[in-house]
Amino acid sequence: MNRGTRDIWWRMAWRNLWRNRRRTFLTASALSFGFVAASLMMGLMNGMMEEMVSNGTEVVTGQIQIHAQAYRPERSIHDTMGGREGLDVGALVAVAEAQEGVTGVAPRLYGGGLVSSGDETVGAVLMGVDPEREPRVSRFASVFVEGRMPGPDEVAVGAALADKIGIAVGDEAVLVAPAADGSTANGLFTVSGIYRLDLGGFDDSYALLEMGTLQDFLVMDRGRIHEVAISVDRVRAADPVAERVAVAVAGLSPGLVTEPWSVFLGQLYFVVSLASAMNSVVAFMIFGMAIFGVANTMLLATFERRREFAVARALGTSGVALGRIVVYEGLLLGVVALAAGAALAFPLLAHVHANPIDLSAFVGTYSFMGSAIRPQLTVEYSFQEPLVSAVALLGTGVVSALLPAWRVARLPPADVLADR
């Protein structure tokens, strides 16, 4: 096929497309609507997943964590980084913080114990934090309904825990916990604040203490911590940042394990991956349905023009070339629909992205897999989703044209010209 013939097939396909403008408009509209619907659905799904991932990682865990190799899953109080000797926490934090993509680093210490006030006692996770660094990684500091982050000899508790044992800011709470030296530690702490994360498990069973206070309480040296939580600038890009951090901190102490959220929140990652796969299925379903409608329209359009095809065949055009014209028509129809769909979809996506749809009148905040899902529909988009939709749309145009093209290629010219 030389350039001249290639040009003429494209030209004929393009002009044929506009012979019946109303039909082309309606067919392209159906495809455009499919593109808008697929893009919006994928965007909303992404928005929901982004919300889950953000809340799942920004509220408490961070997007990357460093632990001693033996720490998980048992989370023994003894399995601190650097073993029982501990390590240079300042150096570790500084090295991690220096890596590209890292926006915050916070060391943490954990212990299990009881929190009592009066006659009421509940089991709680005692979490040692650096009040200066913690706000860069988690939301604890920003969700205090009363009071503030704990200072020395203070404790901050979740709202549900405070309700359970009936304590308020300024009250005293008794903490009892097994210490690292085998003794039972106990002490009296002033309640500095009460937070509400709206996240099951944290509001009713976490007690925050200043790092040094908890280390002293649990009889642990200053170099002993269980975790370093790290936040990154782009949640979805946590994996490569984690790899960089792992390499950077490897020399500071043996046996450090650096993991992104996709590993330590494996279930969440699975759900997000599933949703991502679902996006492709959604696009496939939407455009799969469209294929039948468009193919039917194209069959009708080519049937109406069968005499022209027969003439072209009689003049020596090959069946393949005629089929190619029809496929080009399908592709051009897809391009037209894509242009119209994109013109509609992108402003719509941008609008919903900037103005999430508030559903709080219908449902409240829901905690799912350690993540608080707010009752709103928002759109998150990247190049990938519109690209998937665009490819699906153009594919729909081409696939829809295959059957009509095949029939055109096999037209018996004499019979058609004789209207047989």
Next chain:
Amino acid sequence: MNEHAVRTEDLWKIYPQEPHPVEAVRGVDLVVAPGEFVVMAGPSGSGKTTVLNLLGGLTRPSRGKVWIEGREISALPDKALAKVRLSRIGFVFQSYNLLPVLTALENAEFTLLLQGMPVAERRRRVRRLFREIGLEGLEDRRPPRLSGGEQQRVAVARAVLGEPALVLADEPTANLDSATADALLDVMAQLNRDNGTTFVFSTHDPRVMERASRLIRLVDGRVAEEIVSSDAG
């Protein structure tokens, strides 16, 4: 040069219909020499169009053979047959049958383009022929904006520009008024005379028959009579 532009031998076309198959062409033997201006006449249903379709390779004979310039085309595969049509046969249809999305010039040059001729040469040939047959200035018009006579002249241009061995014209004047039909026949006669293009017509039109170098009458799918014009030769 080949001795025959087209030749057939015991040509049959039978359409399998219920309750009885239709024998549209029954044992036609035909020889057309290069440069002839042959007219096939006969009543409707006599098999004229079917014979033209068989000669042009648009349909396959149920029995018998067709040769174009000495090459048997009856058994050629579709692709090869398309090539023969493209390079050796021109068609003029009763109802013009121009491609409506192409301009007059694009329609006329269609076969040249398929043959792979460079654009400059294509345009040169088309414009020259358009001048000769009175289509100058209409190059950019699409078929709906051309009169019937103009459309049929574009169709003739399309048929002859590729310099085929044979032009098959199926009732080309059927939809034209007398003056336009005469003008069109003048054009084809001129091409036949000047270029030696071989024409085979099917027609009811006495004006076409008058111009024939040989008239073949078909009745019920058979050659009933052949009349060679006294002007021929």
